[in-house]
Amino acid sequence: MNAVVEALRRRPDHEAGTSAGSHAAARARLALLGTGTVGGAVLARLAGWRHSGFADGLSLVHVANSRYASSAAAGIDPSSARDLLAGSIQPAGLDAVPVALRGTGHRIVIDATASAEVAARHAEWLEQGIHVVTACKLARGTALADWQAVEDARTRGGSRYGDSATVGAGLPLLRSIRELRAGGDRIHAIAGVLSGSLAWLFNHYDGLRPFSGFVRRARDAGYTEPDPREDLSGEDVRRKLLILARAAGVGLEQEMVDVDSLVPDALAALVREDVDAALPQLDAPMRERYAQAYRNGEKLRFVARLERMDDDGWSAKVGLAELPPGHPLAGGAGTDNRVAIWSDRYREQPLLIQGPGAGAGVTAAGLLDDVLRIVHG
Ligand SMILES: NC(=O)c1ccc[n+]([C@@H]2O[C@H](COP(=O)([O-])OP(=O)(O)OC[C@H]3O[C@@H](n4cnc5c(N)ncnc54)[C@H](OP(=O)(O)O)[C@@H]3O)[C@@H](O)[C@H]2O)c1
Structure with a gap:
């Protein structure tokens, strides 16, 4: 058996512990990388905490986008961090x-990039x-070696x-899977609608209006990845399934x-x-697929499945599925x-x-829940 797989089987991958107590008195220093859709919301949430006590003990000392950075040992006001960056001449550099x-x-580094x-x-x-x-899946959801x-x-x-995130x-x-394993359970299967953007698309697509229009709306609302093909190709869901599988102790490549x-x-x-102008290429095949499902009284959902096989191997699949309306994965609304x-x-009921x-x-x-978990031990 491969050493990585063996390690995955032996221990639930709870985050490595560290003695939170020794840091209790000092302020936690935060570096935020990425100030786009998600990074901007991190700044807004931090700014909103100013009088709530949640931000006590946290100090934002570095903020960067792909072009510029700004650092201040005394702390950066989250509400003016983007303006600070806009006027910065300090080039972005990860060193x-x-x-x-x-x-x-x-x-603590908060990675709100897709880099x-x-x-x-x-x-x-x-x-x-x-x-x-991190909100970025690239370190945990790609090669098993990474x-x-x-x-x-x-x-x-x-x-x-x-x-x-x-x-x-x-x-x-991820927390539930880790807690089940820590409680001695083996995971037998995981199935899910894991993409909020694809969930939104198939909750809204009606087979009448062009699918490409829904893709643009989802992208403009910030639901899709910066390049919507990452969602539509299933790549983003593949990464999520790999992250879930590895948390479940399954070392999938x-x-x-x-x-x-x-x-x-x-x-x-x-x-x-050139992607935006070419999105209508999606329309005819999707209309056809929708019509077929509609005739059978089924709903289209983009589903990821991980299943333990009889020989203790695993099957992992990602793709569009036609589900009867009462199926556990057919429900939900919006980006659920x-x-x-x-x-x-x-075993019987998941x-x-x-x-x-x-x-x-x-x-x-x-992201900030994870920060607080680290700070409070
Ligand atoms: N949007 C969502 O609903 C959602 C949900 C879950 C997870 N995520 C994940 O969150 C991450 C960010 O998504 P987003 O929607 O916020 O993307 P976004 O709006 O495109 O923002 C990405 C940010 O990262 C910055 N950046 C790129 N390379 C960098 C580098 N080397 N150093 C520092 N900053 C860098 C960009 O800088 P510039 O401004 O200079 O381009 C931009 O500010 C992605 O990994 C995504 O998968 C997003």
Whole structure:
């Protein structure tokens, strides 16, 4: 058996503990990377906490987008952080992050980017004892070796990795799976609508108006990834299923997930700037698929499934499914994620977790929940 898989089987991957008590008196220093849809909502939530006491003990000392950064050891006012960046001449550079965080107390990076360059630094920061809290799936939801590098680094660094916002935008999905495992359960299967944007699309698409129009609305509302093909291709859901599977102790490689993309090859081949004009390529095939499901009294849902097979191997699939209206995954509204988990104790009836699974506000809340969990131990 591969060593990584063995390690996954042996221990529930609770975040590595660290002694919160030793940091209790010092302020936790935060670096926020990304000030777009999610990062902007993190700043707004921090600013809204000013008089509530939640922000006591937190100090934002570094903020950056892809172009500029701004650091201040005395702290940055979250409500003016974006203006500060707009006027900054300090170039963005990831080497500046540990320098800006230097000092006593917890050091925490909040990754609100979709950047592979930032994700590639997670392990390095964790190894230095810097906690990482992320909305970006790239470090945990891609190659198994990268997932393992994060695990090893947080163990060596005594640091913690907050990933609640990577799947379900902060819904208690990963936490529930880890708690079931910590309670001695084996996970048998997980099935879910894991993409808030695709949930929104298939909750709203009526087979009459063009599907491309719904995609644009979802993107403009901030529900989709910056490039909507990441959602429509199933890539984003594949990453989420990999993160859930690994939390369940199943060491899947990316290629082990069978993904049925909604993106035609011609659309997949375009550069990002040309995607919007080409979205109507989606319309005719989707109209056809919808009409077929409608005739059978079924609903279209984009579903991810992980299932233990009889030989103890695993089957992992992502794609559009036609579901009868009473199916546990057919319900929900808006951007709701809906996830069913079967384990030793939930054999016949699965544990069902449902709620909004996309959007800046809930994602930012999930990130800051992880920050507070680290700070309060
Ligand atoms: N939107 C949602 O509902 C949602 C839900 C769950 C998870 N997420 C995840 O949250 C992350 C951010 O999504 P978003 O919708 O907020 O994207 P976004 O609006 O495009 O914002 C991305 C931000 O990251 C910045 N950035 C890129 N590279 C950077 C670097 N090397 N250093 C510092 N900053 C960098 C960008 O800078 P510029 O401003 O200079 O371009 C921008 O401010 C993604 O990983 C996404 O998968 C989003």
